[in-house]
Amino acid sequence: MLHYDFMQRAFCAGGIIALMASALGVYLLLRRQALMADMLSHVSLAGVAAGACLGFNPTIAGFIAAVIGAIAVEVVRRAYKTYSELSVAIIMVGGLSVAMILMSLNKTMNKSFSSYLFGSVVAVTRTELIYMSAAAIVGTVFFLFLRRPLYLMAFDEESAKTSGVPVQWISLGFSIVTGMIVAASMPIVGVLLVSSLIILPAALSIRIATSFTSAILAAMGIGLIGTGTGLTASYELNTPPGGTIALVLLLFLVSGLSLKKMFVWIGSKRASKAKAKPTNMEVANT
Amino acid sequence: MLLASLQDVSFGYGDVPCLEHATIEIHTGEFIAVTGPNGAAKSTLLKLALGLLKPWQGSAALSACNREGEKLTIGYVPQQIASFNSGFPSRVAEFVRSGLYGHRNWLGNLKPEEKEAADEAMRGTGTWELRDRRIGELSGGQKQRICIARSLAMSPDLYVLDEPTTGMDADSRIRFYSLMREQIDRFGRTVVIVTHNLSELESMLDRVVTLERREEGGWKCCTTTLCNGHFAPVESLR
Known part of the structure; x- marks a missing residue:
């Protein structure tokens, strides 16, 4: 499998994106912005469609659209402070409707669009790999340098602000990095499943991890293994990579949560048994 | 002043x-x-x-x-902060120390005296015994006390x-x-x-x-x- 050039690129791109997307997912979940990745993927699709219509590189257009969408969501979020999820809904509707109209205008691009929608390992070109690497470098620098302010902001933006954190700028930067990572993930998992790569590893890691750093590292590990397994299964079974990766990550989540519940149940059983069993001292007394 | x-x-x-x-x-x-x-x-x-x-x-x-x-420096404890996401993957000690992250410490490890300030804040608020617990497992009153400990650690x-x-x-x-x-x-x-x-x-x-x-x-x-x-x-x- 790995002697194919496209599979090497797919594993390389999948690995980079899995690491970035999973770390991003932890922050998105804790900031209650789980749907943001989904929304930005739809906006990015509108950019891809616009790029195709205007004869501009669709990948770059998708990147630019995702970044603009991320800035827009931040602006709308500030306008609707009490209903921050409204910003996601408004921009998602805008992105999807523009994408649909532009796609209907450009019928020659149907095949390529389906690879954007559902993901395709063949779709990963060398240029896209370079974009992904660039997004990964920006993301790594962002999360490494700002992990502490982001931790404070995940709890409460107002107290973070009074602690001297420039919340508005970091929030804007966070949205832009999210846009970049979402746009970079699209060739692998596709528009419709991009949030699976971001949300599912994070959803499992925050349930099993005991500290913030371990949650991020666990999410990255789960994302990496899930993507590798999904790509291998996709190659062997000839199934769409996006759907296969999402399904593998979903299985990881379900089995991980079940195992955790089982361990908790066994632990509580042991504890209650130990309580019920009389100690040597109690036996001697009786 | x-x-x-x-x-x-x-x-x-x-x-x-x-x-x-x-x-x-x-x-x-x-x-x-x-x-x-x-x-x-x-x-x-x-x-x-x-x-x-x-x-x-x-x-x-x-x-x-x-x-x-x-x-x-301001130690602000908002009204709803203790109602944070119960699944938040963080331990009490980590949460209290985050009060020191503010504008002066985004990178690098906390200094020993800063760690001591956080430990002192936990002792002062009676949350020292909870330091290794996940914050989501705490009761409402305990959550409130770790929020106070966090602002105390800042020495605002x-x-x-x-x-x-x-x-x-x-x-x-x-x-x-x-x-x-x-x-x-x-x-x-x-x-x-x-x-x-x-x-x-x-x-x-x-x-x-x-x-x-x-x-x-x-x-x-x-x-x-x-x-x-x-x-x-x-x-x-x-």
């Missing part, structure tokens, strides 16, 4: 005014309680003073520096605490009020607290700001200065 002030400030949400012509001043070394019925805009008053909300009219000012000319110039004793038992509340009084008396810090239990801490306070309903609508500030002999000019503390 004047740390924060509101001069003739009016504010509301949407088109509905909730606070009208409020004027207060917060000086270094004061212990101030803000009180009033539910919906009297007590939290709003604090947010206006901290610059988190912009007044419709009037002026709000927050000093940029403390008495030593360094950046003013100004504490702004919005109903910080919610969910705490009576003993913990009294210990907490004494701890705050000690912060003022020993270190010359300033404490502003929103509370409904005025009788419990009245003897420790310097001033009470009561929000009262105006006849023509909205709420106004009435300040009562108490003569408990606590308030001393900051200069004398040094």
Whole structure:
């Protein structure tokens, strides 16, 4: 499998994106912005469609659209402070409707669009790999340098602000990095499943991890293994990579949560048994 | 030294005014309680003073520096902070230490004295035994206490605490009020607290700001200065 050039690129791109997307997912979940990745993927699709219509590189257009969408969501979020999820809904509707109209205008691009929608390992070109690497470098620098302010902001933006954190700028930067990572993930998992790569590893890691750093590292590990397994299964079974990766990550989540519940149940059983069993001292007394 | 002030400030949400012509001043070394019925805009008053909300009219000012000319540090405990996501993957010690991240420490490890300050804050609030627990596993009162420990770890110039004793038992509340009084008396810090239990801490306070309903609508500030002999000019503390 790995002697194919496209599979090497797919594993390389999948690995980079899995690491970035999973770390991003932890922050998105804790900031209650789980749907943001989904929304930005739809906006990015509108950019891809616009790029195709205007004869501009669709990948770059998708990147630019995702970044603009991320800035827009931040602006709308500030306008609707009490209903921050409204910003996601408004921009998602805008992105999807523009994408649909532009796609209907450009019928020659149907095949390529389906690879954007559902993901395709063949779709990963060398240029896209370079974009992904660039997004990964920006993301790594962002999360490494700002992990502490982001931790404070995940709890409460107002107290973070009074602690001297420039919340508005970091929030804007966070949205832009999210846009970049979402746009970079699209060739692998596709528009419709991009949030699976971001949300599912994070959803499992925050349930099993005991500290913030371990949650991020666990999410990255789960994302990496899930993507590798999904790509291998996709190659062997000839199934769409996006759907296969999402399904593998979903299985990881379900089995991980079940195992955790089982361990908790066994632990509580042991504890209650130990309580019920009389100690040597109690036996001697009786 | 004047740390924060509101001069003739009016504010509301949407088109509905909730606070009208409020004027207060917060000086270094004061212990101030803000009180009033539910919906009297007590939290709003604090947010206006901290610059988190912009007044419709009037002026709000927050000093940029403390008495030593360094950046003013604020330990703000909002009303809902203890209702954080119960699944948040963080331990109590990590959470309390995050108070030190602020504007001065985004990279690198915390210094030993900073770690000691966080440990001291946990001991002072009775949360030392909880330090290895996940924060989501704590009760409401315990969550409230770790939020206070976090702001204590910062050693801020100004504490702004919005109903910080919610969910705490009576003993913990009294210990907490004494701890705050000690912060003022020993270190010359300033404490502003929103509370409904005025009788419990009245003897420790310097001033009470009561929000009262105006006849023509909205709420106004009435300040009562108490003569408990606590308030001393900051200069004398040094």
